[in-house]
Amino acid sequence: MTIQKAVIPAAGLGTRFLPATKATPKEMLPIVDKPAIQYVVEEAVRAGLDDVLLITGRSKRSLADHFDAAPELEQALEAKGDTERLAKVRASSELGHVHFVRQGQPKGLGHAVLQAKHHVGHEPFAVLLGDDLIDERDELLSTMLTLQERTGGSVIALLEVPPSQISLYGCAAVEPLAGQGSGGDADQVRVTALVEKPDADEAPSNLAIIGRYVLNAAVFDVLERTEPGRGGEIQLTDALATLADLPTEQGGGVYGVVFRGRRYDTGDRLDYLKAVVQIASDRPDLGPDFRSWLTEYATTLD
Numbered sequence: 001m002t003i004q005k006a007v008i009p010a011a012g013l014g015t016r017f018l019p020a021t022k023a024t025p026k027e028m029l030p031i032v033d034k035p036a037i038q039y040v041v042e043e044a045v046r047a048g049l050d051d052v053l054l055i056t057g058r059s060k061r062s063l064a065d066h067f068d069a070a071p072e073l074e075q076a077l078e079a080k081g082d083t084e085r086l087a088k089v090r091a092s093s094e095l096g097h098v099h100f101v102r103q104g105q106p107k108g109l110g111h112a113v114l115q116a117k118h119h120v121g122h123e124p125f126a127v128l129l130g131d132d133l134i135d136e137r138d139e140l141l142s143t144m145l146t147l148q149e150r151t152g153g154s155v156i157a158l159l160e161v162p163p164s165q166i167s168l169y170g171c172a173a174v175e176p177l178a179g180q181g182s183g184g185d186a187d188q189v190r191v192t193a194l195v196e197k198p199d200a201d202e203a204p205s206n207l208a209i210i211g212r213y214v215l216n217a218a219v220f221d222v223l224e225r226t227e228p229g230r231g232g233e234i235q236l237t238d239a240l241a242t243l244a245d246l247p248t249e250q251g252g253g254v255y256g257v258v259f260r261g262r263r264y265d266t267g268d269r270l271d272y273l274k275a276v277v278q279i280a281s282d283r284p285d286l287g288p289d290f291r292s293w294l295t296e297y298a299t300t301l302d
């Protein structure tokens with residue numbers, strides 16, 4: 001059976017983006033004219049995951065409203081004959097089957113994923129962080145889905161970062177994937193250990209965990225037994241470290257896909273700005289005007 005369910009945690013406090021995120025989830029911040037979370041839901045649907053569960057918390061309404069129909073707005077646009085904007089408004093409510101569950105308290109990413117247990121059941125599923133954007137021209141999720149189907153374990157996405165930045169991420173120790181001969185893919189690895197936000201001198205590698213996972217459902221039992229870790233939060237990385245040590249027949253084994261494309265952490269202000277500039281520059285409608293302004297503006301910078 002192929003994987004159909006995607007879980008998108010969007011219940012964090014978003015403290016790095018205050019005060020914008022005081023009453024609005026950071027996943028609703030616009031990247032040009034679409035909220036970040038819509039890009040993430042679209043990515044899931046493109047990979048064939050049309051059952052999407054959003055884990056929400058405070059300010060749930062704007063997230064739920066965004067993926068719902070908006071009859072009054074649609075009527076007003078229809079009356080004006082604005083078919084282009086009407087299509088944009090409708091598109092967000094016609095993306096797969098979007099469900100919601102609340103996290104109650106933001107006790108960490110692992111705790112957020114645990115809220116999906118009932119909805120997901122026993123099949124493997126994907127997790128996409130709602131503030132983490134992967135450029136749609138750069139392939140990642142379907143490679144991860146294929147690797148999960150091949151190994152039966154769990155798969156994480158890894159990004160090479162400068163050693164000075166590794167303490168901002170979960171970090172993976174890896175080895176070549178058994179059975180990958182000379183024709184194998186060097187970017188697919190077996191994960192031997194995981195550590196959340198290590199100090200630079202204690203990090204086992206410069207491979208950072210980024211916001212895409214394809215998980216064996218055994219992760220739920222492990223999360224239920226996972227004690228709060230770094231920052232007093234229930235960490236998904238800690239549960240994955242346990243899964244890496246479990247035998248295959250118990251749903252264990254963790255694998256990694258090293259991603260070499262464009263990725264933006266829109267919960268971080270600098271990365272958010274880079275995402276807006278890059279995505280706007282590449283847009284056929286806005287790009288030409290924006291690029292010529294940007295080029296001129298850049299000449300005024302020191």
Ligand code: UTP
Nearest residue numbers: 009010011012013014015016106107108112130
């Ligand atoms: P982050 O650590 O980036 O989110 O979590 P945060 O805690 O909201 O951000 P800052 O550091 O305070 O600015 C990664 C993802 O996991 C979700 C977040 O919404 C984000 O999409 N998350 C995190 C939850 O859903 N619940 C949590 O308890 C924590």
